[in-house]
Amino acid sequence: MRGVRVNAYGKINLFLDCVGKREDGYHEVKMIMQSVRLHDEVYIKKAKRNVIVSDSPYVPSNKNNLAMRAAILLQEKYRMPRVAIDITKNIPVSAGMAGGSADAAAVLVGCNKLFKLGLSEEELMRVAAKIGSDVPFCVKGGTAIAEGRGERITALPELPKMHVVLARADYGVSTAAVYQAIRPEDIAPREDLFAQMCAAIEKGDTHFIEAHVYNMLEIPSFRIEPRTAERKRRIQAKSVDNVLMSGSGPTLFGIYATPEKAWESYKKMSQLFPNVYLTSTGGFDLINSRLFFR
Numbered sequence: 001m002r003g004v005r006v007n008a009y010g011k012i013n014l015f016l017d018c019v020g021k022r023e024d025g026y027h028e029v030k031m032i033m034q035s036v037r038l039h040d041e042v043y044i045k046k047a048k049r050n051v052i053v054s055d056s057p058y059v060p061s062n063k064n065n066l067a068m069r070a071a072i073l074l075q076e077k078y079r080m081p082r083v084a085i086d087i088t089k090n091i092p093v094s095a096g097m098a099g100g101s102a103d104a105a106a107v108l109v110g111c112n113k114l115f116k117l118g119l120s121e122e123e124l125m126r127v128a129a130k131i132g133s134d135v136p137f138c139v140k141g142g143t144a145i146a147e148g149r150g151e152r153i154t155a156l157p158e159l160p161k162m163h164v165v166l167a168r169a170d171y172g173v174s175t176a177a178v179y180q181a182i183r184p185e186d187i188a189p190r191e192d193l194f195a196q197m198c199a200a201i202e203k204g205d206t207h208f209i210e211a212h213v214y215n216m217l218e219i220p221s222f223r224i225e226p227r228t229a230e231r232k233r234r235i236q237a238k239s240v241d242n243v244l245m246s247g248s249g250p251t252l253f254g255i256y257a258t259p260e261k262a263w264e265s266y267k268k269m270s271q272l273f274p275n276v277y278l279t280s281t282g283g284f285d286l287i288n289s290r291l292f293f294r
Contacts, residue, residue, distance in 0.1 A: 003045030003084075004114045008106035009035045009141060009282075010091040011098045011134070012164065012246045012253055015197050016215040018182060019189045022149070026133075027179055030189070031146040032156070032197055033137050036164050038279045040091050040099060042067065042106040044114060047084035050075075056089040058172075059100075066104035069131050071111060077127070078117050083107075092275070094172025096247025098134040105138035125153065134247075143201060143281075159281050160204045162255050163262030167235065168275040169250040173225050178248040181220035190214060206257035213244045213255060221249040228252070231273070238268040255281070 015032040022028050052061055052068045063069060067085055074080045085107060091099035108128060112119045119127075121139070128135035133150030145154040193214055200208040222229035228250040235243045235252060243254050254269075256262040262278060269276045 003043055004110045006042045006044070006106035006110040008040040008042050008087075008091070008099075008102035008138070010038045010040075010102055011035055011137065012166075012255070013096075013215055013244075014143075014201075014209060014213050014255070015190075015194055016217055016247070017190055017194065018179075018187055018216055020187060026149045027182065028148065029146065029150055030194060031150065032143070032194075032201070033134075033146050034143050034159060034281055035141045036097075036166075036279050037282055038091055038097075038166065038277055040103055040106070041088040042103055042110060043086040043088075044071075044107060044110045045084050046081045046114075048082060050082050050084075052085040052087070054087040054089055056087075056093060058093040059087060059089060066100040066131055066135070067107045070104040070107040070127070070135075073127055073130060074108065074111050074117070078119075080111060080115050080117065083111065092166075092168040092251055094174070095168060095251040096173070096175075096245065096249045097166075097251055098138055098247065101132050101134035102138045104128070104131050104135050108135075108139060145198070156198065156201050157204075159201055159209070160206055162206050162209070162257060162281045163259050164279050164281060165254045165256070165262055165265045165269055166246075166277040166279065167231065167252045167269045167273050168277070169228065169231065169252075169273075170275070171225075171227065171250065173221060173228070173249045175248040177224060178217055178221045181224050182217075183220070186216065186219045188216075190216075210255055210257050211242055213242060215244050215246070217248050218245050221245060225250060234272055235269055238272065240265045240268050 020028045125136045129151040143156040143159045
């Protein structure tokens, strides 16, 4: 049987707010998430036993990998064959860009097509929610609101193409540690800004979006990892506008309405840090995307 290759797209948060603590111990979040073109490549094929490999030494090669957990869930519920998964990493690891979640989503979609499981988008997203909070969005892709633990997804109109500059750090940050570091006084929901951002996306107002990205998790993340705050200060000192941390960090990004402004920011960030990426937004519908069989 031939295998299948799936592009696993990373994400940034245009808006991220924590609005309270849940009874199950998780934080209630309200986010606007956006896919970017920077992606991993996930290759899946039938095998005699489950195995997962990657070109990154920081990616687990066992069932702790979210991509392998996705395959195991499908095997347990739908009697799917054993698989070999090979991941080429381009999304930074432990960087707030949902790289592991994107790989898991790619496995769900790729296995569904490769083994003709016949699962609908709704069914895939239910499985995705059992793997991790960001996985349902990574299955859906594009531009969307994420609520609850992040698993309740509401699609928004596709954002007009915007240009994204990403500055990767040479260290990672634990998402769990960042959420555990949230203090009650940190929580001050920004419903006004959330509504304005949703309205700007509806209208395609890229200039408003560029100027109003927001991430409440900068407060606890900077508290436990001051290097990220210092990186942001150094970028701002270069007159780079509207720099924001993605997710729980430590990746920093700027999103721009024009390629010219993005290029200027890219040049300035590249003077400071070695790992800077220039990419763009886009609507990535994994469910209906063309997969590459080989």
